Amino acid sequence: MSLDQPQLDLSPKVSDEVRKTTCYMCACRCGINVHMKDGKVAYIEGNKDHPVNQGVLCAKGSAGIMQHNAPSRLRAPLKRVGERGSGEFEEISWDEALELAVSWLKPIRETAPEKLAFFTGRDQSQSFTGLWAQSYGTPNFAAHGGFCSVNMAAAGIYTMGGAFWEFGQPDWDRTKMLMIFGVAEDHDSNPIKMGIGKIKKRGAKLIGVNPIRTGYNAVADEWVGITPGTDGLFILSLIHCLMKAGKIDLDYLARFTNASVLINEDPGSEQYGLFIRDENGQPQVIDRRTGELAAWNGQGVEPDLSATYRNAGVTHRPVFHLMADRYLSDEYAPENVAETCGLTPERIRAIAAELARVAFDEAIELDRAWTDFRGKKHDKMIGRPVSFHAMRGISAHSNGFQTCRALHTLQIILGSVETPGGMRFKPPYPKPATAHPKPHGKVTPGAALDGPHLGYTHGPEDLIIDNEGNPKRIDKAYSWDNPMSAHGLMHMVISNAYAGDPYKIETLFMYMANMSWNSSMNTSGVMKMLTDKDESGEYVIPRIIYSDAYSSEMVAYADLILPDTTYLERHDCISLLDRPICEADGVADAIRWPVVEPDRNVRGFQSVLCDLGARLGMPGFVNEDGSAKYKDYADYITNHIRRPGVGPLAGFRGEDGQKSGRGEVNPNQIQAYIDNGGFWIEHVPENAAYYKPFSNEYQDWAVEMGFYDAVQPYIFQLYVEPLRKFQLAAEGVGQRQPPEHLRERIKTTMDPLPIWYLPFEDGHVDPVEYPIHALTQRPMAMYHSWGTQNAWLRQIHGHNPLYVPTKIWEANGFKDGDWAKVTSAHGSIVVPVAHQASLNSSTIWTWNAIGKRKGAWALDENAPEATKGFLLNHLIHELLPPKGDGLRWANSDPITGQAAWFDLRVKIEKSDVPNEAQPALPPIKSPVGKGPKELGWKVGQ
């Protein structure tokens, strides 16, 4: 180096210590290295050893330091002193807060536990919060799945024992073509970005199906700018083309799916449309070796995809014949669906042909021997290297469940699930619907509920309804309104509680759920429901307890605030009992631990629940002598036993920490996780890496690891018999009958084979008056109201224009800087617009939840989030508009109850430029003040 250049220290000390924990800036749960200086958080980067992110970290994760130190952090328990919604609070002690909570919760538990509704939002500890609610005895518990992606989860579980994200992933190292549908840019975001990088490097093809071309769709080789709500029809057309051309994996369909299972085709039978079963209840196939009936899982059986069974004058055919009847129909020919989907027939055919070409001409063979559950030995693993991934875009519609089912059917007929190059499950998945619990809702005052709240129904007998057929749950989950609502319906809780339908509640208890803002449809309506009083002057929803770490919009609407910690100050377990972090090649779980202690009077919410459970004397939370069973959440994580040898964490079990999966309690388990970088992983044996549902090698390993207690091989359910059972009831069969007004809808929508129907809003709202679809997306660098409005991230996404496609832009004569009035059947907003050409021509959209209420999040009241930012939620109602039949229909999927956010139809017109986005709500008083003007963040010297 020449002498006149500065001498630099090229090896400065990076930090005093690295503490490895799990990110919580979104739901991905990446591993992070937290660099500490002088006992403070100095820098956060990805953990290279971690199975989820392998060292990379997104913008949110890297901005964690601003979240951890945010001025919006709550500081102490708060008791409301002004009117609800005013934001007037006084700080109280934890003892006072907990005693107040007990004074509300104890009488309810002793008399009518269902009067507590406990909903936990974007909770990552549902196996714990669910246990707490079960022990309390209320049937009214769920988390946020009902307004998020339950269609995807439930369709996947019922069809093939798992869906995407936590359940499964593309075979990133082998796939030759990936097709993504409606993939939001937040869920599973680092793994998807890493995967897209991998397949791009190999030159594999990426096809993006999405009305909006941003993010992943912007880098896709092919963009399919589909019309919202029509993905199911497009997919069924692809199935039509592939079946018609015989480009389907017949061997796979016969062996590993119920395409070969015989259906009772006697219209006079009460079993009409159900499986033909033997005396042991096993579904029957025709064995190609004998031509005779045989159980689907009989040793050596070779199921026949084509042969029929004649009995008592009726011919019973296998499922595959029913599929041929339906999908070969011209109804699904590209020419007949293209216009509805906003595509051309040629494009649909080209994509179908490309799927066929890659799946069959570029098939993969791995020289790995394995044995299937019928005892047949296979010397190779054959792969159809096309893979798929989908998320909320197809899920958040009233036809979302069937659309997700259609997508899985497409994957399965190509033979590309659990085969090399296709989609792979992540242990402990796959797990069929029959291996999940059924829902429970039997209430006994002063005692626990009769079982876990959430599960999978298999017919009318599993519904949570009373003898008159009325819902037992406040959200009407598992009722005839939505019989397969596997995640509950958080978005209906407040409106049902307000209406007293099916009954009134006493206390609403919520965690991490911004219901008075972006987590509700009909935001202004919800604020009114939360603040409205009855004739006696009492609030209609009498008491509200809320826990959050930050000064969110919801805080002002609670009577008691239990302040949570930040993610760097707490214990958590990312458990196999809940939403695990596994990879297709490994089972894994992880922890969070306090890498710094809180500097405020706050407590981790789960530790508070341990305390509350003890104060209420709840079973499982007290010892025999009545003393508290768990000191805090860490104590629970270490010592709770769910089933023999199985606890919240699967790693480092046994007294010496040497056991994996099953084992006794290890008192030093959390330290073992910390020493291992915050996680544990055990790899799937190579010969069990594919064909997991059908493979003896995998099933044996799964039992050894404690995923379940006995092997349970199964076949994919192209034909979902439980759907048919509900349909049969609607046809008049059986004791439990749906109410008359739901009969036709159940018959139509609960089809055991995937169908497509128009989004419900199209039948309630005039498509001519409201011709435009309106959507939201989450940006990759911001996670709605999960945390605070982060000082660094808000400089990237500080406001959210409404993006308008060229056709609508020109038709309205919009110019840069213009504002528009957007109107739905429910309401209007006035917002700034921006032009985007790479957009479906009848779709407008904006970033989700950038808009903030004045006074929330320690932001200045003039922050752009509060003046120009906006929510589409104001345009969406939890009920569809009346259509003259005297009924109000839910704006939800009729099968699962998933909130149909993306069915929204609007019209748009140019507006005068208002002072700020409309509706403009008055500021709420901040319990934490405002953030500092300037930041120059450096903890080390």
Add this chain to the structure above:
Amino acid sequence: MTQLPPPSAKKLGLVIDLDTCVGCHACVVSCKGWNTENYGAPLSDQDAYGANPSGTFLNRVHSYEVQPAQGEAQLIHFPKSCLHCEDAPCVTVCPTGASYKRADDGIVLVNESDCIGCGLCAWACPYGARELDAKEGVMKKCTLCVDRIYNENLPEEDRQPACVRTCPAGARHFGDLGDPDSDVSQLVAERGGFDLMPEQGTKPVNKYLPPRPKDEMPEFDVLAPYLEPVASDGKGFVGWLDKALSALPGGAK
């Protein structure tokens, strides 16, 4: 007026793949985090929770819509930071010598103790890659994480710029573009890497890899044989099915 050193054999820089960049801003924030805590003054933020938040960033991602003559509009994500030019006008314009190009590896840096915050360098940079920090009054720019890439306190695999280490899609690559055999030089050769605004004559070291052509699925008639129907009706389909099944291994009854 500051002089550039003779061109170094080693030219450290970034290669950024515009085909793969999904526009997630991971690099932007990772850079902000590392360089706030490390080299020189922290990257400050003004009105951090207010009406006009504005902070110092060394790396930003812009997105541009491109409308091809035919076909659908496309969206290109374009990360931009200092390109460590060989003929760096930001260096030669510096009145105090604070702005300099390292003789050994070509990294362009600002020696903050000599910087008077006059802003001439930012004015001279045709790429807008320098930002004056409003709190410290010194010029900030990409250091290529000079305090990481040689740092013996970091594991060897981590001796790369923070933006490269964190990029989820693997769209950012770091290496010696002076060595034609390096991985980054090979990537540039294979993928037709290009200079940003070569007409400015700054000879940037950083290269960009162009997006691959999009929406180019073959016309359906090329692919049509893949969808040739196996039968004309449902009955024919079952006939085909029986024949196809008997052709499978173990198919003969």
